[in-house]
Amino acid sequence: MKTYNVAIMGASGAVGQQMKDQLEKRNFPVKEIVFLASSRSAGQEIEFNGKTHLIQEAVPESFEGIDIALFSAGGSISEKFAPEAVKRGAVVIDNTSAFRMDKEVPLVVPEVNKKDLTLHNGIIANPNCSTIQMVCALQPLKEQYGLKKVVVSTYQAVSGAGLAAINELKAQAADFENAPNAEANVLPVKSAERHFPIAFNAIPQIDQFTDNGYTFEEMKMINETKKIMHDEHLAVAATCVRLPVVTGHSESVYVELAGAPTVDDVKKALADAPGVVLMDDPSNQVYPMPLMAAGKDEVFVGRIRQDLDNPNGFHLWIVADNLIKGAALNSVQIAESMIEQEII
Template sequence: MVKTYNVAIMGATGAVGQQMKEQLEKRDFPIKDIVFLSSSRSAGKEIEFKGKTFTVQEAKPESFKGIDIALFSAGGSISEEFAPEAVKRGAIVIDNTSAFRMDKDVPLVVPEVKQKRSGSSQRIIANPNCSTIQMVCALQPLKEQFGMTKVVVSTYQAVSGAGIGAINELKAQAADFDNAKDAQAEMLPVKSAKNHYPIAFNVIPQIDQFADNGYTLEEMKMINETKKIMHDDSLAVAATCVRLPVVTGHSESVYVELSRAATIAQVKQAIKDAPGVELMDDPSNQIYPMPLMAAGLDEVFVGRIRQDLDNPNGFHLWIVADNLVKGAALNSVQIAEALIEENVI
């Protein structure tokens, strides 16, 4: 008999929370009972799951009584408040915020990169940043086969990474431009920031707040998380993160320097064989990944693979994935599946 589990989704009405629900349903996760949680503002809304209607409940510490697995995606402050409460009541928390990612005692997991969870007693597991997840999925097979010394990434990130409000604002601004109106900007680059800029027909070279070193917090997430996930503090990583007027799907231009020589054919084969990654690289027929075609799909797509013209150990890659699927919800559910497979829960 298949064991089933009580599951909670914290932030159930948000863009990622909705995708978590869809992934649990799509993958037929072994659920005994499910609870949808949110702030008081969204409590009372109804959610359909496997043919049944559920009412979203306001999250309280006692909401996690009897829960085996809690998927969190409601903001860092919410995770900091409620994740320990869920753990106290026996749940394992898989957190999609940045609240615990760089905690040395909290595993930061991409199942394709790190199959075994370090420290089976740890009850909080961090889901990495969306842009980091897709990049390390593509880079890990290269690191394993050839070694890696340097990564330089420029991201082209969809507005859905900033939430449903940013999606709505992009659509409204596009309509305003068509009607020759002034576009109203209240969400981007950061809702709490002093200045806001329109994203429709624009590119914003800021995601999250700026740190004192001139990098944004999003860029520092990619730098620090990549080193932690790949277990390599000596790996040189640099990032520039940019927001584009795309609804769903992050794209990345990545330059890597390998420790050992490799051919284009070897690099392509390593990526082709990697779990969760699909090679899409036929420039003669204009075949390469794009966010529009990747939307709603599970895989990380890689194309435009070129050897650097000045460094034989350097390679350029173009990496695309749905930031709400593999970049968030799917990775969280895959972590839960791995915990079951490892008999942790």
């Protein structure tokens, strides 16, 4: 069996740690592995398959001999180092937004568009966490009934904003009475002018605002969904909201289909879809929630209802671990799919 030299860029971050875990858990055919980060994290120890590695400071030469480089260290790091890695023969699977909308770069969720991997030029982009879980649930509906319109409202966990955001939520949550005046330095966006407490709150801002009043996070969901699903004309709208949840993004999604299946048809399509778990039994209070989805690989879908006015309209509640399927697992699945398709 062929094995590969793998690098994880951003190994000390929340997603980087999950990437390592996924490679171990899925018995990925690793020959050698290198853990890379900025100089700040260099020297930290990391265990992989029972062996201790040291995180190394990334330099262009770090990618000599690497076959697959998993990047999750921020957009500017990807812009700087991904071309260096490609130059040295590596395939880069990049979890940042740096290359996602680049026409030369496939944006891939294997359950949806793994064939796009054949078109790569060295870099493959991993979509935004909230996009990935949504398209996994939309794809079977598109295939079977046609998809015309998507309106999504998100309920996003703080771990999407990194370990500092988790620590901030933890500190704020411990001081219930002081919630409105809690110290806040991280959310909604570290670099933003104003910061707001997240404990016992809901912040309708993820990432910075664009000129049209939508945030970058909302525009990512809109543009990435069209690109992954190969449909420029698909109507997509998003409102993205940060919640006091540690891990697990939830999404309330309204879709309008071309066809008008029964709600049981829709449930069956989702139950049969790869990577999706149907979790929908209201009479027994069975529906997905972030606390139960955290740590799991799958995309969970429940609360499936036909719209009461439009027979083509359906409502879904989609939950997944934003660090796993939303980031690390999808990156590793991209690599697995490239191996399976003999692209690498």
